[in-house]
Structure formats: structure tokens, C-alpha cells
Amino acid sequence: MPEMSNAKILIMSTHGFEQSELEVPLKKLRDAGAEVHVAAPEAGEITGWDGGNWGDKVGVDLTLDQVNPADYNALVLPGGQINPDILRTKPDAVALVKEFVETGKIVAAICHGPWMLVEAGVVEGREMTSYPSIKTDLINAGAKWEDSEVAISNGIITSRNPDDLEAFVTKIIEEVEEGRHERSAA
Numbered sequence: 001m002p003e004m005s006n007a008k009i010l011i012m013s014t015h016g017f018e019q020s021e022l023e024v025p026l027k028k029l030r031d032a033g034a035e036v037h038v039a040a041p042e043a044g045e046i047t048g049w050d051g052g053n054w055g056d057k058v059g060v061d062l063t064l065d066q067v068n069p070a071d072y073n074a075l076v077l078p079g080g081q082i083n084p085d086i087l088r089t090k091p092d093a094v095a096l097v098k099e100f101v102e103t104g105k106i107v108a109a110i111c112h113g114p115w116m117l118v119e120a121g122v123v124e125g126r127e128m129t130s131y132p133s134i135k136t137d138l139i140n141a142g143a144k145w146e147d148s149e150v151a152i153s154n155g156i157i158t159s160r161n162p163d164d165l166e167a168f169v170t171k172i173i174e175e176v177e178e179g180r181h182e183r184s185a186a
Contacts, residue, residue, distance in 0.1 A: 002073055002176060002177065002179065003033070003177060004029075004032040004033040004034045004173060004176065004177065005033035005034075007029075007033070007034040007035070007073045007074070007176050007177075008034065008035045008036075008037070008071055008072045008073055009029050009034050009035070009036045009037075009072060009073060009074045009075075009076060009172075009176070010036075010037055010038075010039055010067060010069075010072045010074070010075050010076070011025065011026060011036060011037070011038045011039070011075075011076045011077075011078065012038075012039050012040070012064070012067075012075060012076070012077060012087065012093060012096065012097075012116075013038065013039075013040055013046055013058075013077075013078050013083055013087070014040050014041055014042075014046055014083055014086050014087055015046050015047050015082065015083065015086065016047070016048075016049050016080050016081070016082025016083045016085075016086065017046065017048050017049065017058075017078045017079070017080045017082075017083040018048070018049060018050075018078055018079045018080035018083070018110075018111055018112075018162060019048035019049060019050035019055040019056060019080075020050075020162045020165060021078035021079050021080065021110050021111055021113070021162060021165065022038070022048060022058060022078040023048070023056075023058070024162075024165045024169065025076050025078070025108075025165070025168070025169050025172065026038070026058075028169045029076075029169065029172065029173070032173055034073075034176070037061040037062060037072075038058055038059065038060055038061050039060065039061065039062050039063065039064055039066070039067050039096075040060040040063065040064070041063065041064050041087075041090055041092075041093065042060070042063060043060055043063050044059075044060055045057040045058060045059055045060060046058055046060060048080070049080045049081075049082060049083075064090065064092045064093055064096060065092060067096055069096060069099045069100050069103060069105065070103075072100075072105065073105060073106060073176050074100075074105060074106035074107070074108065074172060074175070074176050075096070075097065075100040075105060075106070075107045075108070076108045076109075076172065077097070077107070077108065077109035077110070077113035077114075077116050077117075078110060078111070078113055079109070079110050079111020079112040079113040079131060079161075080111065080112060081112050083112070083113075084112045084113050084114075084115040084116050085112070085115065087116060088115050088116055088118075088119040093116070094116070094119050094120050095120075097116050097117065097119070097120040097122070098120040098121070098122060101117075101120065101122045101156065104155065105155070106155050106156075106157065106172065106175045106176055107155070107156050107157070108156075108157040108158070108159075108168065108171070108172045108175075109130075109156075109157070109158050109159075110158070110159040110160070110161070110164065110165070110168055111130065111131045111159070111160065111161050111162070112130070112131050112133075112134055113130075113158075114128060114130040114134060114138055114143075114158050115134055115137065117156070117158075118134075118137055118138060118141040118143075121141075122156070123138055123141045123142055123143040124141065124142030124143070125142060125143075125144070126142075126143055126144065126153035126154075126156055127143075127144045127146060127151045127152070127153045128143040128144065128145055128146070128151050128153065128156070128158045129145065129146050129147060129148050129149075129150070129151040129158045129159060129160050130145070130158060130160060131160055131161055132147075132160070147160070148160075149163075149164040149167045149168075150164060150167045150168055150171050152171060152175070155175055155178075157171050157172060157175060
């Protein structure tokens, strides 16, 4: 059971992430003692989406092809409508999600972030929540959708929107400290 001071967490994102859904977990997980890296398809910076306009930039620590899931305890998938819609078209991003799930790592997705879980084929039979507009996508992929601030299914954490960030990050910390989860891919 790793303590947060020994935990390494990966946030995978690209342009168009919901500003708070990347920045709040990044700050709170670092404040809790974790080493947190941001990975994206391209090096440099990615730009958030904030209140209907382009937001702030966040530095990219490594590109997706540089990520070794074995180095991390958890994967965080911010939402925003644009970000996961782009990422789910990237085979290496989808493969990373699938590998994190298959190896029992914590995977946390908020808002539209669960689209990545659908694309990776890992939602069937799991309790999940999301932004309301992708509820049908999750149900059609076999998830048991619920309207709650956090849904947890054996180390896979989902939340609805920025209003749920406090509960979302608290659950990530709790699950990381609990350790690896033995589970089927879906």
C-alpha cells in the first residue's frame, strides 16, 4: 500500500481539457505528496478550455510514447468535451488506458473523460458516472451508470463535473493508498 509521498500519478490529456479538471487534481495530488506527470500526444504545452473560451496552458512532462505504465500507480483522465474526443482517436492513448486497467492500476476519469474508458473497452459491468451528455455512451458500452459525485468500481473512479472535484481527488488518494486492484479488463 503506497503512501502518497511514494506515489507516481500520470495525468493524460491534450488540448481542450476542462481547465479545473486537470489543474485541481494536479495541484491537490502534488500537495498530498505524489509525483505527478502530465502526458500528451505532443511535447510542449497543452491549452485548457475554461468557461467557453480557451484557457491556460499546462506544460507537458512527457509524450504518450514515452509513458511506461509500470512507473505509475494511477492514471487521471480529465474531461472537457474536446480533450477526450481527440484522445480517443489516438491508438497509443487508448492502449495506455487499457494497460492501466489490465494491470490493476487506479484509473480516474471525470466529466467526458470516461469516453476514454469506453474506447478502451473496459466499462462493461462497472458502476460509473459521467457528464450527463455521455451517459448513453457508457450505458451502451455496458456500464451501470449512476448520477453521483463519485462512482467507484474496483479501483476505477468516475465523476460527473468540476463540482465533484473535491470528492474525485479524495477518492483518488484513498484508492492509491489502498494499492493495486486485481480485476478483469472488463
